[in-house]
Amino acid sequence: MRYRTRTAIAVAAVGATALGAGTAHAAPANITFRVEGPTSTLYEGKVTTDGHDVTTPTGGTHKCDGTNNGFSPVPVPVGTAALDDAAKLSGFGFDGTWFPSFEDFVIDEIAGIRPVFPEFWGLYVNQKASTAGGCQMALGTGDEALWSVVQSGPAPDFLPQSALRLTGPTEARVGQPITVRVVEGEQGAPQAGATVAGATTGPDGTATFSFAEKGIYRVKAEKAGAVRSAALTICVDPAGVEPCVSADAAAPTVAFRMPGSLASELGRSRTFAIWWQADDGQGSGASRYAVDVREVASGAAGAQDEWRTLHASTPLTAVHYRGDSGATYEFRVTAIDRALNRSQHALARVSVPIDDRDRRLLTVSKRGWRQVRRPQAWGRTVIRSRRDGATVKVRFAGRQVALLGRRLAGGGRMRVSVDGRSKVVRVRGRSADRTVLFRSAELRPGTHTLRVRALGKVEIDAVAPTP
Ligand SMILES: [Ca+2]
Numbered sequence: 203m204r205y206r207t208r209t210a211i212a213v214a215a216v217g218a219t220a221l222g223a224g225t226a227h228a229a230p231a232n233i234t235f236r237v238e239g240p241t242s243t244l245y246e247g248k249v250t251t252d253g254h255d256v257t258t259p260t261g262g263t264h265k266c267d268g269t270n271n272g273f274s275p276v277p278v279p280v281g282t283a284a285l286d287d288a289a290k291l292s293g294f295g296f297d298g299t300w301f302p303s304f305e306d307f308v309i310d311e312i313a314g315i316r317p318v319f320p321e322f323w324g325l326y327v328n329q330k331a332s333t334a335g336g337c338q339m340a341l342g343t344g345d346e347a348l349w350s351v352v353q354s355g356p357a358p359d360f361l362p363q364s365a366l367r368l369t370g371p372t373e374a375r376v377g378q379p380i381t382v383r384v385v386e387g388e389q390g391a392p393q394a395g396a397t398v399a400g401a402t403t404g405p406d407g408t409a410t411f412s413f414a415e416k417g418i419y420r421v422k423a424e425k426a427g428a429v430r431s432a433a434l435t436i437c438v439d440p441a442g443v444e445p446c447v448s449a450d451a452a453a454p455t456v457a458f459r460m461p462g463s464l465a466s467e468l469g470r471s472r473t474f475a476i477w478w479q480a481d482d483g484q485g486s487g488a489s490r491y492a493v494d495v496r497e498v499a500s501g502a503a504g505a506q507d508e509w510r511t512l513h514a515s516t517p518l519t520a521v522h523y524r525g526d527s528g529a530t531y532e533f534r535v536t537a538i539d540r541a542l543n544r545s546q547h548a549l550a551r552v553s554v555p556i557d558d559r560d561r562r563l564l565t566v567s568k569r570g571w572r573q574v575r576r577p578q579a580w581g582r583t584v585i586r587s588r589r590d591g592a593t594v595k596v597r598f599a600g601r602q603v604a605l606l607g608r609r610l611a612g613g614g615r616m617r618v619s620v621d622g623r624s625k626v627v628r629v630r631g632r633s634a635d636r637t638v639l640f641r642s643a644e645l646r647p648g649t650h651t652l653r654v655r656a657l658g659k660v661e662i663d664a665v666a667p668t669p
Pocket residue numbers: 450451452453454482485486487539541543
């Protein structure tokens with residue numbers, strides 16, 4: 203396993219910022235995530251994660267996106283949200299107590315393990331003990347987040363134990379000696395006396411060993427009083443064959459991991475991220491992905507564009523895409539493991555809403571509405587009705603349409619009609635931004651008209667047709 207250098211992380215972060223220019227939503231990060239129990243590794247894998255609300259049995263539901271306690275000005279991926287994502291992926295539970303004073307959870311239990319002080323669940327980012335809470339410390343693509351049962355050190359510092367970092371070759375030949383190196387994560391000091399694949403490291407932190415049989419080996423460094431390292435996956439093959447091929451004939455699997463199919467469920471602008479997750483079981487590991495896109499035509503016959511290649515081969519498990527207002531896109535991703543086995547395609551659709559500012563598509567009667575800036579809204583603005591009877595009209599092609607907005611404490615009602623069939627929707631109450639306030643029945647293919655008439659105070663953010 204080659205650890206990403208700081209430079210690589212910085213480049214990835216700059217890339218994401220450039221792609222997301224003009225948006226401030228939490229772009230998901232591709233991280234390595236681990237849970238290290240007292241005697242074994244409970245979870246280890248890639249997780250694509252973003253900051254989001256987290257619910258625990260003891261603590262309830264709270265935001266967990268780096269803005270906690272004012273740490274980050276914008277939502278970012280964080281360690282406790284990653285824990286939540288990994289828990290959902292692999293079905294383990296966790297619990298935490300919420301502390302309003304610092305707006306964060308203290309993690310009490312993961313996968314049934316509830317340590318007792320002076321042991322506790324500690325968070326490490328890139329093998330360094332986290333200096334902020336699990337809903338505060340920002341993560342970026344290429345980072346490693348790790349929860350481990352650790353022992354608190356002596357007063358007054360209570361510094362927890364250090365986490366080990368293991369580096370070495372990821373390919374080897376049967377019987378050929380390889381050398382690995384173990385350091386601790388805070389200062390990078392070599393660690394003597396750590397065990398790796400049955401060998402023990404010397405004063406320079408290195409150990410040398412070989413494998414007598416072909417196979418795929420996952421080795422970790424362990425040492426008393428330190429957090430065990432991430433696995434180094436080593437493909438061991440006979441001489442003369444391509445790496446990993448002799449022991450990995452099984453294709454990986456891949457699935458998209460987005461929370462919804464409207465771009466407004468993925469972010470706040472037409473530049474949205476799609477992300478996926480691969481699993482290669484005990485194989486060599488998915489290492490590359492091929493990603494294609496096509497536009498799904500609205501209306502008649504569902505004709506579709508040809509697939510276009512977004513990435514022929516990327517190591518990332520998320521990409522940004524800028525779509526057109528009112529359009530729907532289909533994405534397909536294929537995972538490729540280190541032995542070049544290819545997964546079957548995973549497919550996902552994303553529909554891009556039409557913003558309230560898009561006057562080419564949205565006809566708003568003059569003076570009936572006023573535009574209001576709202577940072578969490580789609581396109582960062584909404585329109586609010588100024589009087590009863592204010593109307594909005596949009597012509598769209600598709601088989602269904604959703605109206606996005608927000609319930610308001612003093613909210614009224616609105617009459618929503620599609621092709622003349624109308625329904626009254628109440629919007630009094632509370633809701634998050636970009637909530638689906640109304641969704642039409644399925645319509646015949648073709649062009650339709652949606653009309654909204656305000657009865658009292660209402661707020662409209664965007665309209666999302668789907669094919
Ligand atoms: Ca495989």
